[in-house]
Amino acid sequence: MKYQSQKVAYAYFLVAMALFAIQVLGGLLAGWIYVSPNTLSELVPFNVVRMLHTNALIVWLLLGFFGAAYYLVPEESERELFSVRLAYIQLAILVVGTLGAVVSYLVGIHGGREFLEQPLWVKFGILVAAVIFLVNISMTVLAGRKTAITNILLMGLWLLSLLWIFAFINPDNLSLDKMYWWFVVHLWVEATWELVMAAILGYLMLKMTGVDREVVEKWLYVIVATALFSGILGTGHHFLWIGTPGYWQWVGSIFSTFEVIPFFAMMSFAFVMVWKGRKNHPNKAALLWSLGASTVAFFGAGVWGFLHTLHGVNFYTHGTQITAAHGHLAFYGAYVAMNLAMFSYAMPQLRGRDPYNQVLNMASFWLMTGGMAFMTFVLTFAGTIQTHMQRIVGDYYMDVQDQLGLFYMMRFGAGAAVVLGALLFIYSQLVVRREVIAPGPIATPGE
Amino acid sequence: MSEILTKSRARNVFYGGSLFFVVVFVAMTVHSHRYIVETSTAGMPLTDEVRLGKHVWERASCINCHTLHGEGAYFAPEVGNVMTRWGVLDDPEGAYEMLDGWMQAQPSGIEGRRQMPHFDITEEEMRGLAEFLRWADQTDTQDWPPNDAG
Ligand code: HEM
Ligand code: HEM
Ligand SMILES: [Fe+2]
Numbered sequence: 001m002k003y004q005s006q007k008v009a010y011a012y013f014l015v016a017m018a019l020f021a022i023q024v025l026g027g028l029l030a031g032w033i034y035v036s037p038n039t040l041s042e043l044v045p046f047n048v049v050r051m052l053h054t055n056a057l058i059v060w061l062l063l064g065f066f067g068a069a070y071y072l073v074p075e076e077s078e079r080e081l082f083s084v085r086l087a088y089i090q091l092a093i094l095v096v097g098t099l100g101a102v103v104s105y106l107v108g109i110h111g112g113r114e115f116l117e118q119p120l121w122v123k124f125g126i127l128v129a130a131v132i133f134l135v136n137i138s139m140t141v142l143a144g145r146k147t148a149i150t151n152i153l154l155m156g157l158w159l160l161s162l163l164w165i166f167a168f169i170n171p172d173n174l175s176l177d178k179m180y181w182w183f184v185v186h187l188w189v190e191a192t193w194e195l196v197m198a199a200i201l202g203y204l205m206l207k208m209t210g211v212d213r214e215v216v217e218k219w220l221y222v223i224v225a226t227a228l229f230s231g232i233l234g235t236g237h238h239f240l241w242i243g244t245p246g247y248w249q250w251v252g253s254i255f256s257t258f259e260v261i262p263f264f265a266m267m268s269f270a271f272v273m274v275w276k277g278r279k280n281h282p283n284k285a286a287l288l289w290s291l292g293a294s295t296v297a298f299f300g301a302g303v304w305g306f307l308h309t310l311h312g313v314n315f316y317t318h319g320t321q322i323t324a325a326h327g328h329l330a331f332y333g334a335y336v337a338m339n340l341a342m343f344s345y346a347m348p349q350l351r352g353r354d355p356y357n358q359v360l361n362m363a364s365f366w367l368m369t370g371g372m373a374f375m376t377f378v379l380t381f382a383g384t385i386q387t388h389m390q391r392i393v394g395d396y397y398m399d400v401q402d403q404l405g406l407f408y409m410m411r412f413g414a415g416a417a418v419v420l421g422a423l424l425f426i427y428s429q430l431v432v433r434r435e436v437i438a439p440g441p442i443a444t445p446g447e
Numbered sequence: 448m449s450e451i452l453t454k455s456r457a458r459n460v461f462y463g464g465s466l467f468f469v470v471v472f473v474a475m476t477v478h479s480h481r482y483i484v485e486t487s488t489a490g491m492p493l494t495d496e497v498r499l500g501k502h503v504w505e506r507a508s509c510i511n512c513h514t515l516h517g518e519g520a521y522f523a524p525e526v527g528n529v530m531t532r533w534g535v536l537d538d539p540e541g542a543y544e545m546l547d548g549w550m551q552a553q554p555s556g557i558e559g560r561r562q563m564p565h566f567d568i569t570e571e572e573m574r575g576l577a578e579f580l581r582w583a584d585q586t587d588t589q590d591w592p593p594n595d596a597g
Binding site: 033034036037038041042045046047048050051110111112113114117148151172173174175176177178179214217218221222224225228229232233235238239240241242243244245246248249251315316318319320321323324390391392394395396397398401 | 461471475483487517525554559597
């Protein structure tokens with residue numbers, strides 16, 4: 001850590017990890033309600049549990065991005081942050097807003113647009129926090145060295161904040177409501193967040209592999225170009241059956257197919273950089289998470305996304321467990337794992353230690369990734385059966401669900417592994433242990 | 448390749464191309480907006496009752512269990528075509544009565560069956576909700592869902 005102000009990232013990462021724990025515990029509870037539906041049904045019904053699960057996810061990912069920006073921008077810009085105090089004020093607003101939202105949900109006060117259920121005052125809080133953040137980061141970048149990494153990172157963060165405006169726009173016409181809703185949801189995860197992801201990945205590669213900045217930055221521009229060229233019109237894959245014109249079927253199918261390219265490019269980029277890099281960076285856990293994130297993102301977003309994106313397929317799979325399978329692996333690979341890569345890289349330095357607890361951290365990678373992969377598989381099987389029975393044969397929804405109990409049990413098991421992995425990760429970051437590399441007995445050649 | 452594709456060239460392609468796609472996207476959205484208002488949802492007027500129903504739908508956060516036009520949660524049945532399934536698409540009074548009867552019977556309390564909560568909804572709101580669901584059902588969704596099961 002070269003600059004004092006990078007330290008604010010630490011507070012962001014701590015809050016993010018706490019919410020991560022809440023998110024996966026909420027998910028596990030939701031998964032349990034699928035297995036045993038009477039659980040808490042009068043006290044905290046499924047819809048509230050689900051809101052807590054998805055909202056906690058989105059907020060902690062954003063906190064991770066903010067923290068990552070506060071960590072890497074000073075190094076890239078070669079100067080201290082514009083204002084450390086503003087960064088803490090921003091965090092305080094977000095924490096108050098988050099707690100406020102949780103309490104509101106539990107007492108039954110919430111909006112009714114999926115993922116955007118926050119009460120209006122919380123939405124405003126998020127807007128104010130975003131503005132503070134943008135001012136703080138932009139002032140730092142403008143005053144310092146400009147690099148492709150900060151360029152792309154800033155552009156992503158500015159655009160995603162601008163898109164947040166659509167969280168306030170809720171037309172009475174349901175089809176219009178749905179169309180503009182996707183401006184936040186799709187244009188976040190399949191456009192602007194990809195810029196943030198690419199910038200963070202580029203930074204990590206630059207630091208850990210020692211490859212030339214020129215090479216990294218050129219790759220980055222190519223990656224983000226393919227992301228926006230495909231992702232913007234790719235929004236059409238959600239404009240198929242909500243009252244929008246028929247031409248979106250072809251526009252959506254074609255451009256969202258191209259959306260696979262940036263995810264493939266990010267995976268290739270990560271592997272090529274590691275392969276070409278001469279540096280042998282000691283933080284093996286951060287390297288594992290970086291490679292893992294870009295690989296799982298390719299499968300979750302690229303492969304599982306393509307699986308149901310052509311309109312001839314989506315006509316049958318739309319809104320089934322196939323969607324849930326894809327949503328989980330895509331979010332996990334692209335944004336959860338990339339955040340955890342950044343945490344793994346930055347935490348040892350923020351805490352002034354050398355890489356620590358590498359083994360536990362790496363074990364948590366395999367546990368979480370294995371759990372998410374298994375969950376994705378079982379939900380894909382459940383969704384395939386659901387699609388066939390409900391959409392082709394025409395059996396009634398609830399009758400079909402009754403046939404899927406086994407898959408939901410396995411999903412719960414997979415979820416338990418993910419929760420264990422997440423707790424292990426947090427433990428490995430917080431409970432610092434010395435890297436025990438006791439000198440072993442001098443190897444003696446065989447007899 | 449490295450001579451043709453320099454960093455600054457890659458950057459310019461990125462900015463220029465993105466701007467191009469944003470412009471195309473905005474133009475298509477404007478057209479889609481008008482298409483929705485004038486064509487696909489024009490089958491039934493967007494009355495105050497429908498508006499009220501939409502607010503009730505949101506207040507109860509139905510979307511976090513059900514899908515509506517295939518979007519939402521996957522815990523409970525599709526409701527974008529529920530009025531068709533109940534055979535009351537063109538019958539406001541029947542729609543209200545079916546919906547009211549259903550909502551009052553929740554939660555079912557049946558062991559091992561997914562539970563729908565009880566909501567405090569006035570009669571006026573319930574009528575609005577029924578109208579909202581009828582309104583949604585008459586939207587031209589390019590013939591989705593494939594069948595009445597939703
Ligand atoms: C990291 C990037 C991505 C994330 C985080 C993500 C996440 C999600 C989520 C959460 C949903 C469900 C939204 C809802 O509640 O209705 C969804 C739907 C969908 N995604 Fe993605 N996605 C990503 C990338 C992609 C890509 C690259 C493709 C195509 C190649 C794709 C294709 C789709 C399709 C077709 C749907 C609609 C499913 C349906 O009809 O029910 N996604 N995505
Ligand atoms: C302990 C592990 C987890 C379990 C058991 C779990 C379970 C669930 C359940 C039951 C739902 C509701 C599905 C429905 O509507 O029927 C859900 C939704 C969702 N979860 Fe998880 N989850 C877990 C972890 C995660 C993780 C790690 C992520 C992020 C990577 C995540 C992201 C989401 C998203 C985006 C949705 C909304 C999906 C959509 O609308 O398509 N979950 N989860
Ligand atoms: Fe999308």
